[in-house]
Amino acid sequence: MRQQAAITAKVFIQRDYSSGTMCQFQTKFPSELENRIDKQQFEETVRALNNMYAEAEKLGSQSYIEGCLACLTAYTVFLCMETHYEKVLKKIAKYIQEQNDKIYAPRGLLLTDPIERGLRVVEITIFEDRSLTR
Amino acid sequence: MSAVMITRKVRKWEKLPGKNTFCCDGRVMMARQKGVFYLTLFLITGTCALFFAFECPYLAVHLCPAIPVFAVLLFLFVMAMLLRTSFSDPGVLPRALPEEAANGNVPAGQRPPPRIRNVQINNQIVKLKYCYTCKIFRPPRASHCSICDNCVDRFDHHCPWVGNCVGKRNYRYFYLFTLSLSLLTIYIFTFDIVHVVMRSMNGGFLNTLKETPGTYPLKLSLTVLEVLVCFFTLWSVVGLTGFHTYLISLNQTTNEDIKGSWSGKNRGQNPYSHKNIIKNCCEVLCGPTYPSVLDRRGLLQEDTLISSSNPVPQTTVSAHKHTHALFLIVVSSFRHTDS
Numbered sequence: 023m024r025q026q027a028a029i030t031a032k033v034f035i036q037r038d039y040s041s042g043t044m045c046q047f048q049t050k051f052p053s054e055l056e057n058r059i060d061k062q063q064f065e066e067t068v069r070a071l072n073n074m075y076a077e078a079e080k081l082g083s084q085s086y087i088e089g090c091l092a093c094l095t096a097y098t099v100f101l102c103m104e105t106h107y108e109k110v111l112k113k114i115a116k117y118i119q120e121q122n123d124k125i126y127a128p129r130g131l132l133l134t135d136p137i138e139r140g141l142r143v144v145e146i147t148i149f150e151d152r153s154l155t156r
Numbered sequence: 157m158s159a160v161m162i163t164r165k166v167r168k169w170e171k172l173p174g175k176n177t178f179c180c181d182g183r184v185m186m187a188r189q190k191g192v193f194y195l196t197l198f199l200i201t202g203t204c205a206l207f208f209a210f211e212c213p214y215l216a217v218h219l220c221p222a223i224p225v226f227a228v229l230l231f232l233f234v235m236a237m238l239l240r241t242s243f244s245d246p247g248v249l250p251r252a253l254p255e256e257a258a259n260g261n262v263p264a265g266q267r268p269p270p271r272i273r274n275v276q277i278n279n280q281i282v283k284l285k286y287c288y289t290c291k292i293f294r295p296p297r298a299s300h301c302s303i304c305d306n307c308v309d310r311f312d313h314h315c316p317w318v319g320n321c322v323g324k325r326n327y328r329y330f331y332l333f334t335l336s337l338s339l340l341t342i343y344i345f346t347f348d349i350v351h352v353v354m355r356s357m358n359g360g361f362l363n364t365l366k367e368t369p370g371t372y373p374l375k376l377s378l379t380v381l382e383v384l385v386c387f388f389t390l391w392s393v394v395g396l397t398g399f400h401t402y403l404i405s406l407n408q409t410t411n412e413d414i415k416g417s418w419s420g421k422n423r424g425q426n427p428y429s430h431k432n433i434i435k436n437c438c439e440v441l442c443g444p445t446y447p448s449v450l451d452r453r454g455l456l457q458e459d460t461l462i463s464s465s466n467p468v469p470q471t472t473v474s475a476h477k478h479t480h481a482l483f484l485i486v487v488s489s490f491r492h493t494d495s
Contacts, residue, residue, distance in 0.1 A: 041277070096232070096233050
């Protein structure tokens with residue numbers, strides 16, 4: 023079980039501000055993960071996360087309708103309804119859990135949901151490679 | 157050696173750094189100094205109470221019963237917006253954990269890493285500064301509030317009247333508060349004048365004085381008081397609303413405007429503006445409602461170790477997220493082993 027595995031290092035994927043203040047993460051492959059996971063796989067994960075955050079922050083008719091409706095009810099509607107952003111955050115949490123279970127945990131890695139780090143970084147914990155000792 | 161371990165579940169807000177005060181078990185978040193906020197509440201509720209008590213009965217009967225109804229709705233909206241602005245998290249960025257902050261630390265003897273990062277946003281170079289208190293590179297448009305001792309995303313300003321910072325998460329509520337307060341002030345001011353005019357028209361000053369010799373001077377002086385409060389509030393609040401309307405149409409913050417980040421030919425153009433007034437307004441006022449990244453009501457496990465050899469309790473806190481509320485104090489004794 024994971025309790026015995028030691029943490030070797032932590033890698034932090036920083037935010038990508040090239041398109042503004044929207045929540046996007048850099049897809050550059052960190053060198054510490056070189057012998058742990060495919061570059062392709064990693065980029066796919068980060069791109070999927072970026073797409074989901076873009077969906078949450080999209081300025082479209084849905085966000086405008088939600089905003090206007092909320093304003094008319096003096097924002098009391100959010101006491102009984104979840105905001106669009108919160109719904110997408112739940113989706114993101116589920117996706118990260120899924121990715122951890124299927125792809126990252128078997129390789130001794132753990133993705134931390136960026137919301138737990140203030141949406142600043144995607145923290146990847148690298149555990150010691152148990153397969154080498156067997 | 158024997159020791160006593162006291163395990164207690166605490167809410168994360170109790171351990172948050174920064175100079176905020178929390179109420180209702182972490183649901184409410186405000187700045188430390190709340191005196192001016194109480195003054196705001198007093199002025200608004202006081203003036204409205206006088207209006208409802210003294211003007212509304214007369215106006216409802218002699219003019220239209222919808223007048224007090226609309227005033228009540230407007231008053232409730234103003235209060236809702238004020239409380240929403242004051243009690244919500246403005247968009248505080250949590251401080252970096254030691255491992256994240258250590259990314260920038262180098263062993264002694266080497267040159268310290270650069271404390272300014274340049275990013276290009278929409279063909280404009282923006283400098284991201286490093287915050288020494290929060291140990292993070294501030295995202296674009298974020299700024300550190302010295303009063304609350306937090307970095308706030310899309311920092312506008314710290315408003316003592318609402319007793320909180322105004323940032324990404326509560327800017328629209330702040331704007332709607334100033335807008336609705338302007339409308340309420342104009343409304344009360346107008347109907348106060350109408351009331352005085354109508355009273356003097358209906359019978360002349362002398363007749364009215366004969367009818368109600370005792371109460372009329374009191375009512376008149378209260379009306380005058382309301383008119384004065386509204387008059388002075390009008391200039392400041394309407395001016396503020398106008399200023400923020402201008403900022404919203406350009407998608408700028410008060411902080412950027414004061415620093416002159418995007419004004420003048422040498423500084424460049426605002427990279428966050430959509431170059432379209434309607435789109436800018438829509439983004440600020442009807443954009444997505446950002447969630448708070450400070451998990452104020454999450455649970456932390458606090459272990460306080462009190463050993464017989466060391467009477468000073470040693471506290472360690474481990475993050476352990478739960479979704480339901482529990483406060484336990486569990487006392488157990490065990491043999492202290494090296495861990």
